[in-house]
Amino acid sequence: MIEAIETTIVDCPTTRAHKLSNTSVSYQSYVVVRVALSDGTEGWGEAATLGGPRWAEESVEAIKANIDTYLAPALIGAEVLSFEANALRMRAAATRNSAARAAVEAAMIDAAGHSLSLPAYAFLGGKVRDEVEVLWALASGDADQEIDEARDKLQTRQHRRFKIKLGFHTPARDMARLARIVEALPGAVIVVDINQGWSEATAIRYLPALSEMGVALIEQPLKPGALAATARVARRSPIPVMVDEAAFSAAEIVQNGIAGAGSVYSLKLVKSGGLFALKRAAGVANAFGMELYGGCLLESSIGAAAHLAVFATLPELEWGCEHFGPRILRRDLAATGLQFSDYKLRIPTGPGMGVRPDMDVLRDVARP
Template sequence: MSPVIDTIETLLVDLPTIRPHQLSMTTMACQTMVIVRLRDSDGIEGLGEGTTIGGLAYGPESPESIKRNIDTYLAPLLIGQPADNLNVLRARLARHARGNSIAKSALETALLDAQGKRLGRSVAELLGGARQTHLPVLWTLASGDTAKDIDEACQRLKQRRHGDFKLKIGANPVEADVRHVAAIKEALGDRAGVRVDLNQAWNEATAVRGIAALQDAGIELIEQPIPAREHAGLIRLANRFRVPMLADEAVQDARDGLDLAVGGFSGAFALKIAKSGGLQGVLELAHLAQTAGIGLYGGTLLEGTIGTAASLHAWATLPELAWGTEMFGPLLLKDDIVAEPLAYRDFGVALPTGPGLGIALDEDKLAHYARR
């Protein structure tokens, strides 16, 4: 008989960041993760993580709503069901619960982790096999202070930790943001690529002015300069400038990807398991992008180690990502809740090995940081 899902437990875990992380819509000094512990009737436990940015400042799901909706609506749909047919379980969640992509991603991660442990296979193997075991990782400079950001970037280069950098801008006037970014790019020169993320902060007219200046400054990629719903505007910007546009909030799943591709979008898609409801959904989007000749970028919602490991298993099944990844979430945190941290070295991170995600919890650390 197939094992069935016995219990699903969710925990809110608050971990402080190493420094304030400034975005266009909020500044973070702590990251809250929803940790999922799914236990099957054969005694196997699967781990998952649902994480977002800045409570409700970024999107419609908060850590508290993710936990409540899993506990109240989603977990009852899974408990008692056979644990080894993920396609049926995903369809069951989609049929009975709309939206809640981060919550669904956390549950799918836990299901895949448990199935991998049961079969003695990694999550990447369950998804078809890893094509790469070391993935490049950039670092986001988000202190808001130009001198501090330059120093931070130089330290990361010297340590061979990161070779490319992204700047979060959009909270300040355009001219101030451009000066900040241009100074950092000038200081780094050809030693590193520099990109920017607006998190939808500009309207299209402002974006035309700002992107022109950023392109002149040597910035190599512009992420989501205008609101997510403005697909036509993003396509116009992509066709107007040499510097590529990176669609992030504008492309949640394969349906959004198809809309942009059919409209003539050129540039890249930011892949995030949380946006697409899990690993299988994000790979559907990735394969669509590949077919349309659109570049790929492995994005993050600043997940901790569990969510980051899940993303890495998905990215590892793809050909080389044209724009690399930003799976640095665990490095932004002062501490961790896992027994063995991810191995960051040589401007990237190693794919975890072992069954499932290849991640085990540190129970003492989990108990210390879990919200009462």
């Protein structure tokens, strides 16, 4: 039985500034959720944000308030194993609030896993893979720094796929920066994420150059509402377009699928609102013929492990994942964090999510 649900806002410094078209962060803010069961076990979840309520509408302050005031009271006394009923209780208590609901569900599944000594993926259908390729994002905006950073990742066999953030300089400056990076990293797989920063005209103008450089994937070039325009870009693009911010709910994935606004979908807990819902989102995207990409919002090992529990069970995950978040934090939130080796992330096999928080770090980064 669920006895208590507690939340803490934490602010975690990053190793360098991470720039997107519409924000720049030098620390990552999360809401860490603890669920305590009547058998004495506990579970942990994490809701990630990026630059306050900018990447999505939820801020850590809103997430904490809505969990404390609405989601927790709806769940206290419930059976932890009633996953779908508990998800319905949360939906009834709070509309959207997908990052908040996902973090609470992750903590409940982690607690259930510890209670029954089962890994979280066992509740989600069991794992079909033991590791996932993990990409690194270059997002300082300074090509020299980005080339040095990428070369270090390649030489140490940490990462060989890179996401370059575009859309925060003029397109011409971004393209010149991208060209330098691509030239300096022969053989590396390059993905670009424009985070809604371009117009249809700009996208059309630069598609040939992106193609010539061998860019493998273009993520969210236009604004989420520009469905028809994105579909026109996708139709004339020789490079697959990935849907990220444009599709949170399953219904939005359907709209993008029908419009033909992309052929790859970025899976994120903050968009889907739970682990079971994330698995269903993968099925919906798949049914539209979209390939799958394991997206992130710079989660620590706690939030990344919750994603991996789902990714482990998906029949297809063509593009691997980008859960490099634990490596961009000065101090990860987990005591025994995720295992990275040879360009891959291992699926943790311990009970629950397979990672536990470092209580000293949690205390140090908790917002007073």
